[in-house]
Amino acid sequence: MDTYLETGRLALRRFTADDADLLIELDSDPAVMRYLTGGDPTAPELVRERYLPNILAGYEKWGGDLGLFAAHEKDGGAFIGWFILRPEPEGPLDEVELGYRLRQAAWGRGYATEGSRALLGKAFTELGVRTVWAETMSVNHGSRNIMEKLDMTLTDTIPTPSDMEMVEGSEHGGVRYEITKEQWEQQETPR
Numbered sequence: 001m002d003t004y005l006e007t008g009r010l011a012l013r014r015f016t017a018d019d020a021d022l023l024i025e026l027d028s029d030p031a032v033m034r035y036l037t038g039g040d041p042t043a044p045e046l047v048r049e050r051y052l053p054n055i056l057a058g059y060e061k062w063g064g065d066l067g068l069f070a071a072h073e074k075d076g077g078a079f080i081g082w083f084i085l086r087p088e089p090e091g092p093l094d095e096v097e098l099g100y101r102l103r104q105a106a107w108g109r110g111y112a113t114e115g116s117r118a119l120l121g122k123a124f125t126e127l128g129v130r131t132v133w134a135e136t137m138s139v140n141h142g143s144r145n146i147m148e149k150l151d152m153t154l155t156d157t158i159p160t161p162s163d164m165e166m167v168e169g170s171e172h173g174g175v176r177y178e179i180t181k182e183q184w185e186q187q188e189t190p191r
Contacts, residue, residue, distance in 0.1 A: 032102075155177065
């Protein structure tokens with residue numbers, strides 16, 4: 001496995017053209033898709049024809065440093081989902097989004113926090129990133145808790161995109177959290 005980043009329990013790698021089935025399986029779980037599509041699965045052809053090619057094109061665009069990364073347990077190698085660290089399509093490379101989508105079997109085990117914390121470290125120490133942001137629905141308390149564990153700051157509320165209005169809790173909109181390199185360095189410095 002061509003490892004992008006390792007933590008104590010996880011190995012993150014770049015996706016390959018052979019990984020469509022992993023993404024299809026992940027996006028077919030209604031609980032995983034609850035706050036994204038209201039539980040509807042992503043069509044397999046959409047994963048194969050649009051999503052996976054876009055992921056691979058992102059590695060080309062950003063030199064393999066930014067994008068969407070497959071996450072596997074180091075003990076046994078099970079695929080648990082993905083993490084994202086990437087800018088907006090035409091955005092500056094020093095302002096990137098942090099996110100994750102994990103299989104239900106991986107929930108509640110601290111993987112989202114562990115992987116996200118490691119990505120913040122890589123972003124701020126190796127990739128020249130200045131600000132990392134993350135967005136979720138206001139009612140997605142699990143993701144919000146992780147952002148708060150990472151010492152990210154709630155900076156804004158955001159309207160629900162029209163393609164997500166059918167999702168439970170969409171009337172409450174979304175939230176944006178951010179952390180700057182300076183904030184991250186302060187929390188990493190022993191007090």
